[in-house]
Amino acid sequence: MIIDRLLYVLPYMGYGLLGIFFVVMFLIAFTYGLTILFTYFDRKFKKKNR
Amino acid sequence: MPQINILDTLFGSLTSDGFGWKQIVMWAIGALLIFLAIRFEMEPTLLLPMGFGAILVNLPLANTLGVAGEEGVINILFNATIGNELLPLLLFIGIGAMIDFEPLLRNPKLMLFGAAAQFGIFFTLCTSYLFGFDILEAASIAIIGAADGPTSIYVAGELIGDIEKSKHIVGAIIVAAYSYMALVPVVQPPIIRLLTTKKERMIRMDDVKGAPVPKLLKICFPILVSVVAGIVAPQSAALVGFLMFGNLIRECGVLNSLSETAQKVLANLVTLLLGITVAFTMKAEDFLQPATLLILGLGLVAFIFDTAGGVLFAKVLNLFSKKKINPMIGAAGISAFPMSSRVVHKMGLKEDPTNFLLMHAAGANVAGQIASVIAGGLILGFFG
Numbered sequence: 001m002i003i004d005r006l007l008y009v010l011p012y013m014g015y016g017l018l019g020i021f022f023v024v025m026f027l028i029a030f031t032y033g034l035t036i037l038f039t040y041f042d043r044k045f046k047k048k049n050r
Numbered sequence: 051m052p053q054i055n056i057l058d059t060l061f062g063s064l065t066s067d068g069f070g071w072k073q074i075v076m077w078a079i080g081a082l083l084i085f086l087a088i089r090f091e092m093e094p095t096l097l098l099p100m101g102f103g104a105i106l107v108n109l110p111l112a113n114t115l116g117v118a119g120e121e122g123v124i125n126i127l128f129n130a131t132i133g134n135e136l137l138p139l140l141l142f143i144g145i146g147a148m149i150d151f152e153p154l155l156r157n158p159k160l161m162l163f164g165a166a167a168q169f170g171i172f173f174t175l176c177t178s179y180l181f182g183f184d185i186l187e188a189a190s191i192a193i194i195g196a197a198d199g200p201t202s203i204y205v206a207g208e209l210i211g212d213i214e215k216s217k218h219i220v221g222a223i224i225v226a227a228y229s230y231m232a233l234v235p236v237v238q239p240p241i242i243r244l245l246t247t248k249k250e251r252m253i254r255m256d257d258v259k260g261a262p263v264p265k266l267l268k269i270c271f272p273i274l275v276s277v278v279a280g281i282v283a284p285q286s287a288a289l290v291g292f293l294m295f296g297n298l299i300r301e302c303g304v305l306n307s308l309s310e311t312a313q314k315v316l317a318n319l320v321t322l323l324l325g326i327t328v329a330f331t332m333k334a335e336d337f338l339q340p341a342t343l344l345i346l347g348l349g350l351v352a353f354i355f356d357t358a359g360g361v362l363f364a365k366v367l368n369l370f371s372k373k374k375i376n377p378m379i380g381a382a383g384i385s386a387f388p389m390s391s392r393v394v395h396k397m398g399l400k401e402d403p404t405n406f407l408l409m410h411a412a413g414a415n416v417a418g419q420i421a422s423v424i425a426g427g428l429i430l431g432f433f434g
Contacts, residue, residue, distance in 0.1 A: 005180055006176070010176065016425065023278060023279060023282050024162060026282075028162070030274055035263070035267055038264035
């Protein structure tokens with residue numbers, strides 16, 4: 001009985017943790033990408049205005 | 051002259067069927083919550099109204115919950131604001147407007163600790179289910195581990211708010227969520243000390259220097275989070291969306307008065323109503339069940355394993371990286387903002403008075419805010 005319950009609920013634990021890490025990895029990648037992009041444009045804009 | 055039985059008129063409610071030892075116990079619990087709020091300043095914005103509301107709704111024959119088929123004021127407030135999950139979402143606008151994501155945007159890797167510190171939610175899901183709760187009840191109890199009041203209210207309300215046999219546990223879930231959030235300075239340090247060595251607690255973290263975070267990034271970040279979370283976990287769209295909407299109002303730079311209103315007036319107004327309305331779930335016959343003690347225990351398990359998840363994740367990362375991370379930063383990934391980051395910072399200073407962990411801990415803490423809401427959305431996606 002307990003084993004049945006454990007086998008039923010464990011996959012949700014796995015999917016849940018994987019899901020959060022998946023989303024977080026996406027956000028980290030996008031954040032780094034946008035940081036590089038906006039910093040590049042910031043510098044280019046400042047150079048142009050000198 | 052009309053015949054009036056004075057004693058019956060004044061004290062009749064105490065002899066009615068609606069009054070017994072359970073009501074007296076709830077008065078004591080209400081008084082305890084008020085005492086904890088005032089004496090120890092434990093989440094006073096919620097515990098005080100909840101405590102007072104618990105006393106009000108357990109007065110026999112009182113019209114707060116309605117009499118003779120008519121709805122009382124607390125029923126009306128509950129159905130209009132919490133029963134439809136409106137108030138937690140409005141509060142999230144205010145919370146989003148208060149959050150500064152700059153420490154996180156300077157070091158986006160800290161988001162990993164926010165994710166790891168949600169381990170307690172899923173561990174408690176398993177534990178609650180093994181204890182015999184059905185899956186929806188177990189998921190509602192597990193969300194206490196989000197360490198976030200509005201998320202707990204929203205998710206529990208969505209999952210079991212309409213289920214007759216289960217909705218009585220919502221009150222215990224909310225009391226547990228807010229009580230343990232206030233107890234973070236008590237719960238986290240022993241767990242951190244148990245799982246780390248003194249040498250690990252003394253690991254120095256470099257100051258995060260470099261170019262300032264571009265303003266455009268601060269504006270795009272809330273939009274990015276809403277879109278990504280909404281696509282991956284559509285059930286989290288409302289939660290994440292309202293949180294990020296509040297943050298966007300703050301960061302856009304052209305809505306300063308709205309931002310201030312959201313941070314102060316809206317947040318205070320909603321909190322005022324939330325506490326006393328949540329008391330609807332604290333009727334004696336619903337709250338005084340054996341399950342309530344079990345839920346309070348499982349809530350503690352959730353917080354313990356959230357802390358452990360974050361710390362152990364940092365220790366695992368240290369096995370593979372040359373530049374060591376102070377494992378206490380992992381514990382700050384819990385969503386209890388800003389309490390958890392202050393706890394970690396204080397513990398760091400205690401080991402080494404020159405080791406300032408606050409910026410890193412704050413980054414992990416706000417990451418935990420995002421991750422907890424995503425976790426709530428995933429739970430709703432699985433079981434909602």
